[in-house]
Amino acid sequence: MKTLRLLLALIALSVVAAPVLADRLKDLARIAGVRNNQLVGYGLVVGLDGTGDSAPFTNQTFRNMMNQFGVTLPPGVNPGLANVAAVTVTATLPPFAKPGQEMDITVSSIGNADSLRGGTLLMTPLKGVDDHVYAMAQGNLVVGGFGAGGADGSRITVNVPSVGRIPNGATIEREVNSPFNEGDTITFNLLRQDFTTARRVVEAINDALGPDMAYAHDATSISVRAPRDPSQRVSFLSILENMTVEPAEAAAKVVINSRTGTIVVGKNVQVTAAAVTHGNLTVTIQENPEAVQPNPFTDADTVIEPNTQIAITEDPARMFQFGPAVTLNEIVQAVNQVGAAPGDVMAVLEALKTAGALRAELIVI
Incomplete structure (x- = not known):
């Protein structure tokens, strides 16, 4: 019991000294079997x-x-x-x-x-x-x-x-059996699967508890050896879930909501060298029917003749160039300079992805 108290005290000190920008383990993962x-x-x-x-x-x-x-x-x-x-x-x-x-x-x-x-x-x-x-x-x-x-x-x-x-x-009226107090380990399942984050969680736990106390099964599950006594396990988990870990950066993604026109570009999105031009084509159709009066000395009726005018105007398209390894800030600046609408930006991003110039996963929701 004294050994466990000393171990928990050491873990608490390590939690206090953790980086401020890191996330708590309780915010990164959920305990396997503890569910609604x-x-x-x-x-x-x-x-x-x-x-x-x-x-x-x-x-x-x-x-x-x-x-x-x-x-x-x-x-x-x-x-x-x-x-x-x-x-x-x-x-x-x-x-x-x-x-x-x-x-x-x-x-x-x-x-x-x-x-x-x-x-x-x-x-x-x-x-x-x-x-x-x-x-x-x-x-x-x-x-x-x-x-x-x-x-x-x-x-x-x-x-x-x-x-x-x-x-x-x-x-x-009835309690659901929980596997929380069963076995010699507690398993955490990451909310966002990532091999780098799983490795960092294992390293943080092993640095605080000792070698081989935690091990990863895959990119989602990490098991930690825990005491069998329920009271000790609760205290152990209370300290463990407040340990801080710096999660890995997410994969490069561009998310497009086609219904609302919302576009979210991730931090690690890059574009290789490419030149883009996008013009606006406007088609205007006007209906101006004309009434043709017949000769008053005849029995003919008034006739409505259709008069349709079709005009096509194309706004001058401005070309902008992306250099290699373009950052997110440069992409936003280029799009703002052109003054493209959300629908135009979607078309440009899809075209860049098809051309192989967009180094990110394009997700349309």
């Missing part, structure tokens, strides 16, 4: 102000619920409920969650309900992918959307009124 789990359930929302749905499964679910309370509806009778809606309930079960704790839930209509505003979710079991119940949900909905309609059929909707949330609306 998705839960889903099906239930009923009641108490709506005539904005419920009329789906057949809603009536069936309502009948089943009434039978559980000892109330039997006559067969063949459609309840025709306007204040009830069938919904799905979704939640994210965090790691290390214990029975009795609460979590937020999202309630979404699956029928034709107009709004869930003012509704109350009845007790709904939330299941995981293994079909086990991990939480029970119930409560009053908070709906941010709003809708209103007129007698003539006009309608206006703000946000989405068919989706709501219940803060702390679910109580956890």
Whole structure:
């Protein structure tokens, strides 16, 4: 125990002396096996102000619920409920969650309900992918959307009124087993896979803890030998995740959002020697129909004759040259001098990539 305390103290000193610009290990990686789990359930929302749905499964679910309370509806009778809606309930079960704790839930209509505003979710079991119940949900909905309609059929909707949330609306009933306390090692998975970053993480841990304490499996996973005692493992990991490591620079990339016209050029993007020219071609079409009056002494009718004028103008294209090993700043300056629009810049970058002059990965989203 004394040896472990001394080791943790030495690690803490090394963390304080780490470079300021480096990132903490907790920001670079996640612990393998420590993860969220998705839960889903099906239930009923009641108490709506005539904005419920009329789906057949809603009536069936309502009948089943009434039978559980000892109330039997006559067969063949459609309840025709306007204040009830069938919904799905979704939640994210965090790691290390214990029975009795609460979590937020999202309630979404699956029928034709107009709004869930003012509704109350009845007790709904939330299941995981293994079909086990991990939480029970119930409560009053908070709906941010709003809708209103007129007698003539006009309608206006703000946000989405068919989706709501219940803060702390679910109580956890079952704990998910975690491999955190199993085995002799703890494995970190990098958020961005990179061989250089993985090597630097291993070197930083081995420098602080001793040789062969950490080793990398690949560009993503790094395993660290850890104590088996849960209390010691928590203290050990608390120091370990605050160690700072300088991550490797990302690969050269140019990201283009074709919908918004956004272009992001990475730091290490370079362009080899190339000359680029890009002109604007404008086509203008004007329709000027003319009415031709007939001879007043004849029975002819007035005739509309089409008169179409087509003009093509091409703005003078300016050529600019990229030298070898151009930096990001020089690329931006060249584009700004030409005054190209985002669409033109996209075309230039794609052409440079096709010509082999753009030393970067071109990603279009």
